């Protein structure tokens with residue numbers, strides 16, 4: 183069951199305008215974005231499991247004064263105060279429904295480095311962990327990655343009751359962090375990928391993720407399908423279009439092509455890795471919104487030129503519940 187009421191929305195709703203949103207998931211009540219009310223997003227494919235705790239945070243309804251006020255920043259950034267972030271994290275755990283007892287479940291995070299390093303945890307780590315993936319089958323922990331354009335991915339083994347969270351920017355994706363994440367869950371928990379459900383959370387999407395040629399070269403050298411992840415857009419030039427003859431003669435031979443913009447579909451890249459690792463297509467939720475397109479709801483490093491907060495993708499296992 184989803185614990186909270188009006189603050190929870192599933193991905194599908196993000197694609198519609200706020201006033202016309204109809205409950206996508208039965209238990210979800212929707213309202214328009216209230217700036218002061220905490221809002222979490224959930225994947226419809228993961229929302230049905232009583233033993234599973236999961237959410238993707240938004241920027242709305244926190245106590246940070248940085249980033250436009252009432253910001254729900256969950257990362258210790260330069261611009262925000264530590265106290266505000268800690269308070270937001272408390273609110274996050276409460277909203278997740280894991281802070282009802284005497285003390286909240288521990289929140290396990292990473293010092294993220296765009297790697298393919300994945301840690302298995304079964305308790306509070308003795309020292310801070312460095313890497314970009316966390317997996318567990320231990321109940322009572324909240325595993326989380328932080329993002330602001332990079333893709334967060336949550337993986338769930340519905341049979342063995344294990345979860346994983348991964349931070350996948352383009353570098354981590356080239357290193358196959360998510361594909362390896364499936365492998366780590368097989369190794370540690372004997373997970374069968376056919377029983378896995380994945381949710382690719384809010385991040386920069388193909389509409390907005392302009393990259394350089396070196397990114398394409400990296401993907402093409404690693405993946406047979408590499409080139410299919412990119413979209414080329416010819417840059418239009420109004421002056422050139424109006425006076426084509428002028429430019430026909432003015433340019434040296436070999437330099438007549440218009441510049442091309444290159445866009446990467448990072449969500450598709452990660453979906454392909456999940457498929458290659460054996461996760462069924464129907465078990466992969468890719469409906470999350472683009473961070474760059476939705477700065478009213480999400481933090482975007484690109485759209486806000488680095489001056490932005492951090493979103494969190496979190497997952498955990500409730501103790502002692504039968505499915």
Ligand SMILES: [Zn+2]
Pocket residue numbers: 386387388389390472473474475
């Ligand atoms: Zn976009």
